[in-house]
Amino acid sequence: MATHAVVLAGGSGTRFWPASRRAQPKQLLSLSADPRSLLAQTLARVESLCPIERSWVVTGTHLATAIRAELPRLSESALLLEPEAKNTALSVGWAAAAIQAKDPEALVMVLPSDQHVADAPAYLGTLQRALESAAQGEVTTVGITPTRAETGYGYIETGGELGPSLLRGVRFTEKPNQALAEEYVRGGRHYWNSGMFFFRAVDMLQQIERHLPKLHAALPAMLKAGSDTAALRAIFAGLDSVSIDYGVMEKLPSFRVVAGDFGWSDLGSWQVAWELGKQDERENVAVGHAVFVDASGNLVYDLRRKPEQRTVALVGVQGVCVIVTDDAVLVIPRERAQEVRAVVDELSKAGKKALL
């Protein structure tokens, strides 16, 4: 039973503007000292469990060129290009069908393409346990042991141990408010939803047939369409936009959760890039050359070409993110980093398409 990795790389977030753009979303950025993109890091991290030859990437057609450049060893047939984003159930279903057509015994792990992992060995251990669980015919996910009452994540409720770090899944919950998040953390039964899923291809397709019959019925046509964008566009147009969590996971008679603790982050904003960066003695983080004069707790992230010829100088400012690209500069307090979207909205209104 060979393991296949499916990396979901269709995201088009605006939270890392101006570094992230429509044509270069978060998964194509590094956001850390590692020069490789988060997507490339994701595949490299699991290579001991699953070689590139059994890795698949689902993304949008507009990112095809950038992703081919980023992953030159990925085979063309393993790049599933969506003409339109229709949420994760479709992406997972398509990948599962494509994999099963090649390898009817396949064991599949679905991984987001834009997460941070601090402790790669612990991560791999968790994935290994999740794959073992999935190999027994149980759809399995990874729940992250919460370290704080985070309101920015969805949670998974669990009910009872089935083995070491192996829990019975009860339900998926939306992002909670602060009080509920605190209750979740106190209670000890809730885990952060990592967005990772583990299953035998046959099991997932069976569940999709039961819970999303319209999608299931479309899968043969999608496989036939292959890379024919026009044909895919016609098929996608008739399908619903639904997440794998809501469309399948929540409706399963049972699922399993492997509890993981490996310094996980879904990299939600520039604030997180600062947290994960290498801080100097005044808690400044700089990617690129920076000069700090009486300045502390700042993030400088300079993506301009010819970085050795550039500088960013901060005098007398505290707790600010300064993000620089060849065409844009963003200055925003770390604590308001969630509000970057407002800038993107303004630029969109102003018709500055090239800056989006």
Added chain:
Amino acid sequence: MATHAVVLAGGSGTRFWPASRRAQPKQLLSLSADPRSLLAQTLARVESLCPIERSWVVTGTHLATAIRAELPRLSESALLLEPEAKNTALSVGWAAAAIQAKDPEALVMVLPSDQHVADAPAYLGTLQRALESAAQGEVTTVGITPTRAETGYGYIETGGELGPSLLRGVRFTEKPNQALAEEYVRGGRHYWNSGMFFFRAVDMLQQIERHLPKLHAALPAMLKAGSDTAALRAIFAGLDSVSIDYGVMEKLPSFRVVAGDFGWSDLGSWQVAWELGKQDERENVAVGHAVFVDASGNLVYDLRRKPEQRTVALVGVQGVCVIVTDDAVLVIPRERAQEVRAVVDELSKAGKKALL
């Protein structure tokens, strides 16, 4: 008696880094909505009093190319290139000697190259009065009626009216402390030193002969050297560095002051660029395209090439200057704009010569 203008354009300030550089000091910047450099604005402003054919520029050899590009109509022999900055007495003496050699009857006005003038007609009226005074054989300066107890300027003390807005000069004073500046403004006898001087060439040369004899003795050799940098370097090496204020003006038996009030500023820091800029309803000033989200009282000054393709976005910040060039970004609170020099010092220490 023809009027000649001498513009002192040797300044190499660091107060407008990263816009100002060694090779592009303040006088070669615009710092306002007017696209012309402050130097070009200065000559254009006085053209009705003195055409370009009788205009002279004293500057450093390292700025020759930039200034020729900026002032294509300036004749080559009117560009006096100093191999080394040796303060203003030398610059003024050299120009006076060069002018007198061409025009023994010349009336001269010496103007700094990097000042802001809001009310050009009032400015020209003041200069006209100063020239009339100088034509009578009296060295004359312009004193700016102070509008606040500014500690960043030198002052001229006056004693008694000689005519409308024409005052007897008493002495030049250094930059005062706050208490003294307040006393000056209350007293009504002190004016800001504008750094402008008006005289017949023959009068100034006579005063230099008396008070700076070593400089006077070197003038024939300087005229002979012309644009021979090596010869000039040898002469300059033997001369003292002394200002025209201290070396000549303070030692005159008498001098005159024309009081002026024309929205004058010597543009001391980015704070002033903000004050003089076009403020929107939230007191933001932008040169270049900017997006402000919940941001007020900021200055954005974007000098990058292809400005129509660039943007600078500020979210949730107040009272900050964000200065952007193709190779540098500066973020500094307006109220600390005087501290830009610290960045230049840091870059110098770090060996980042191209950024200076």
